[in-house]
Amino acid sequence: MMRQWDSREEFWGYLATFLYTTQTAEIREPYRDLDSLLQGKDFFVITTNQDTQFVKLYSEEKVAEIQGDHRFFQCTKCCTDETWDAVKPVSKMIKAMGEGTAVPTELIPRCPHCGGEAFPWVRGYGNFLQGKKYEEQYEKVSRYILEHKDEKILFLELGVGRLTPMFIQEPFWNLTLSFPKAQYIAVNNQYDFLPRDIEEKGMVIKGDIAKVLKDAAKRSE
Numbered sequence: 001m002m003r004q005w006d007s008r009e010e011f012w013g014y015l016a017t018f019l020y021t022t023q024t025a026e027i028r029e030p031y032r033d034l035d036s037l038l039q040g041k042d043f044f045v046i047t048t049n050q051d052t053q054f055v056k057l058y059s060e061e062k063v064a065e066i067q068g069d070h071r072f073f074q075c076t077k078c079c080t081d082e083t084w085d086a087v088k089p090v091s092k093m094i095k096a097m098g099e100g101t102a103v104p105t106e107l108i109p110r111c112p113h114c115g116g117e118a119f120p121w122v123r124g125y126g127n128f129l130q131g132k133k134y135e136e137q138y139e140k141v142s143r144y145i146l147e148h149k150d151e152k153i154l155f156l157e158l159g160v161g162r163l164t165p166m167f168i169q170e171p172f173w174n175l176t177l178s179f180p181k182a183q184y185i186a187v188n189n190q191y192d193f194l195p196r197d198i199e200e201k202g203m204v205i206k207g208d209i210a211k212v213l214k215d216a217a218k219r220s221e
Contacts (some may be wrong), residue, residue, distance in 0.1 A: 001125050008117070009102035016093035016103060019120060022051040022070045023087055031057060033213040034158075037220055044144040048160075048167055050122045064141040066134070066167055068122030074129040075111035076119045081131035083121045084112070149179050157186040159209050176201055187212050 005011040031053050045054050048067040055063050055071075072083040086109070093103040109118035119126045121133070145153075155172040162169075169186075176184040176198045184202030186194070192206040205212055 007102065008108055009105055012093060012108050013097055013100070013102045015120070016090050016097065019070050019086060019090045020094050023090060025051070025053070027053055027056050030210045030213050033210075033217040036217045037213070042148075044141060046141045046168060048164065050120075061140065064137040066137045066141075067124070068120070068128065070120055070122065072121040072133075073109050073118040074121040075114060075116055076126055077111070077114060077116050078127055078129050078131075079111060079114040079116065081129070082113075083129065083133050086120060145175065150181070152181045153179060153183070155182060155184045157184070157188075159188060160186070161188075161190070173198060 001015075003014075005014070035057055044062055044064070045058065046064045046066060047054055050065065050068045050070050052070055055065070055069070071085070071087055073086045073089070074083050089107070089109050093107050096107055097103050110116065111118055121129060155176055157169060157172050160167075160169040172184060172186075173195050176182045177195075182201065184198055186202070186204045187209050188204065188206060189208050190206075192204040194202055194204050
């Protein structure tokens with residue numbers, strides 16, 4: 001994403017290929033194994049993944065994508081609070097590009113309001129739009145948590161690193177500590193750190209997520 005491309009057409013040739021790959025990718029095995037563990041259970045997914053895997057499995061009401069989604073475009077200048085479909089424009093760019101590496105100039109996505117270049121609605125690549133759609137993601141997960149705060153609830157953390165712990169990891173720690181019947185499990189392939197305050201209410205499994213989920217799915221059968 002940081003490469004100095006020779007032209008915007010070349011840049012969008014790369015970006016369209018990247019987006020198309022994730023938009024059309026089949027649901028991967030670790031997600032299916034997790035799904036088998038969730039069958040028959042009340043659950044909600046909060047994810048920083050932008051690759052649309054969870055929304056291919058579950059309805060929008062069951063998933064909060066707090067770092068964006070590859071299916072939508074936004075204005076790079078954030079001149080509007082709107083996001084719009086990226087799936088059809090990306091498909092058109094891929095078809096028009098053929099075996100080449102650059103998209104036609106007229107297919108470079110533009111903001112319908114200011115005419116500026118559009119960009120995927122994702123954090124990390126540009127000026128991420130934290131507007132209505134962003135707030136809706138937090139409202140969904142907040143509503144679910146508050147409705148279940150006095151019940152048995154498991155906060156299952158999968159693969160969250162220490163680079164951005166403020167989005168999932170640290171809130172899960174605080175909620176586990178605060179809710180009387182809450183438990184916490186984390187799976188991580190790099191470390192097995194668990195805050196002292198929740199040692200009696202949680203555990204960390206150090207290992208590859210795909211293998212851990214596969215083993216758990218087999219045991220649940």
